[in-house]
Amino acid sequence: MSVSLQVLYPVSEGTTFDYDYYLSTHMEMVGTVMGAHISQTLVTKGLAGGPETPPGFYAIASMVFADQAALDAALSVAGPVLEDIPKFTNTQPQMLIGQVCS
Numbered sequence: 437m438s439v440s441l442q443v444l445y446p447v448s449e450g451t452t453f454d455y456d457y458y459l460s461t462h463m464e465m466v467g468t469v470m471g472a473h474i475s476q477t478l479v480t481k482g483l484a485g486g487p488e489t490p491p492g493f494y495a496i497a498s499m500v501f502a503d504q505a506a507l508d509a510a511l512s513v514a515g516p517v518l519e520d521i522p523k524f525t526n527t528q529p530q531m532l533i534g535q536v537c538s
Contacts, residue, residue, distance in 0.1 A: 437503060437535060437536070438475070438500055438501065438502060438503065438535075438536035439500075439501050439503065439504055439506075439507050439533065439534065439535055439536060440498060440499065440500050440501070440532075440533070440534050440535075440536050441498075441499045441501070441507060441510075441511075441531065441532075441533055442496055442497065442498045442499075442531065442532040442533075442534070443496070443497045443529050443530070443531055444493050444495075444496045444529065444530040444531070444532065445493055445494040445495050445496070445525055445527050445529050445530075446492060446493055446494075446527055446528070446530060447482070447490070447491060447492055447493060447494055447527070448527060450526075451494075451525065451526050451527040452525060452526055452527075453494035453495065453524065453525045453527065454523075454524040454525065455481065455494075455495070457523060457524040458495065458524045458525070459479065461520075461523075461524075462517075462520055462521075462523070462524055463477070463479060463497070465516065465517055465520055466497075466499075466517055469513055469514065469516055469517050470499075470510040470513060470514055470517060473501060473506045473507070473509045473510035474499050474500070474501060474506075474510060475500045475501055475502055475506070476499070476500040477497070477498070477499050477500075478497075478498045478499075479495060479496070479497050479498075480495060480496045480497075480498070481494070481495050482494055482495060482496070494525065494527065500536060507533065
C-alpha cells in the first residue's frame, strides 16, 4: 500500500522562506538523494488560508512512496536533505506520514 510523506513549512512571526532556493536547489537535492525511492512529488506554494486569509504555510511538499519500505529507504539517506533546510528557511518544518487512500 502506498504511503506519503508531507513536509509542511508553517508561517509564523519572524520566519522567512526562500522559494527560489527551495524550488531550484533543495527540491533538486531531494530528487538526487531520495528520488530513487519516490513514486511522485508535488510541491504546493501557500497563497491563502481561505478568502482574505493569509496562508498558514509557506509550502507543503508531498512525496508518495510505493510502500513503507520505500519510505524507510528514502529516510535512511535523507541526512543531506535535512541538513539543507536552514539554507532556505528558519521555520520549524512539520512532517506527516500517512497512508494514501485515493
